[in-house]
Amino acid sequence: MAESARESMEYDVVIVGAGPAGLSAAIRLKQLDPELSVVVLEKGSEVGAHILSGxxxxxxxxxxxxxxxxxxxxxxxxxxxxxxxxxxxxxxxxxxxxxxxxxxxxxxxxxxxxxxx
Ligand SMILES: Cc1cc2nc3c(=O)[nH]c(=O)nc-3n(C[C@H](O)[C@H](O)[C@H](O)COP(=O)(O)OP(=O)(O)OC[C@H]3O[C@@H](n4cnc5c(N)ncnc54)[C@H](O)[C@@H]3O)c2cc1C
Known part of the structure; x- marks a missing residue:
């Protein structure tokens, strides 16, 4: 693994999953405190890629x-x-x-x- 890939990334909040719950939580946290650093991790290739439902x-x-x-x-x-x-x-x-x-x-x-x- 390259040295740069091993460097840690610091966030105030890490949310796993960019479904409705994760995205809502991220939006709400940023509304409450725009200074918070929030990251959303999604295993799909893009947001929504693993949500099939109409x-x-x-x-x-x-x-x-x-x-x-x-x-x-x-x-x-x-x-x-x-x-x-x-x-x-x-x-x-x-x-x-x-x-x-x-x-x-x-x-x-x-x-x-x-x-x-
Ligand atoms: C067939 C079906 C029909 C439905 N119909 C309706 C409807 O008509 N109206 C309605 O309001 N609701 C409906 N729902 C319910 C609605 O889809 C769910 O309530 C909603 O999607 C739940 O949101 P969530 O964010 O909790 O989870 P999800 O939508 O499941 O999102 C979870 C996300 O996390 C990601 N993830 C999971 N594990 C990891 C990991 N380890 N690392 C990174 N990312 C990860 C997934 O890829 C996904 O994007 C339906 C659901 C189904 C299955």
């Missing part, structure tokens, strides 16, 4: 962390307009009405996103 996103967390996320051009642009529930079976498809669904299953105000983005 997702329905409740923007409540983003609203609190980055209230101006809309003006910043966040890739959160497709609002949910309709919820439909189906039971799929060998005999065919049965549509289930939405009204008995718990609040968790109601997605108005949420967005369809690529979690990796």
């Amino acid at each position: 997702a329905v996103l409740d923007p409540a967390g983003l609203d609190r962390l980055l209230p101006d996320w809309r003006e910043r051009g966040a890739p959160v642009t497709v609002p949910v307009t309709d919820d439909r529930f189906y039971m799929l079976g060998q005999a065919g498809v049965l549509r289930i009405p939405g009204w008995p669904m718990p609040p968790l299953m109601k997605n108005h105000g949420n967005y369809i996103v690529s979690m990796a983005n």
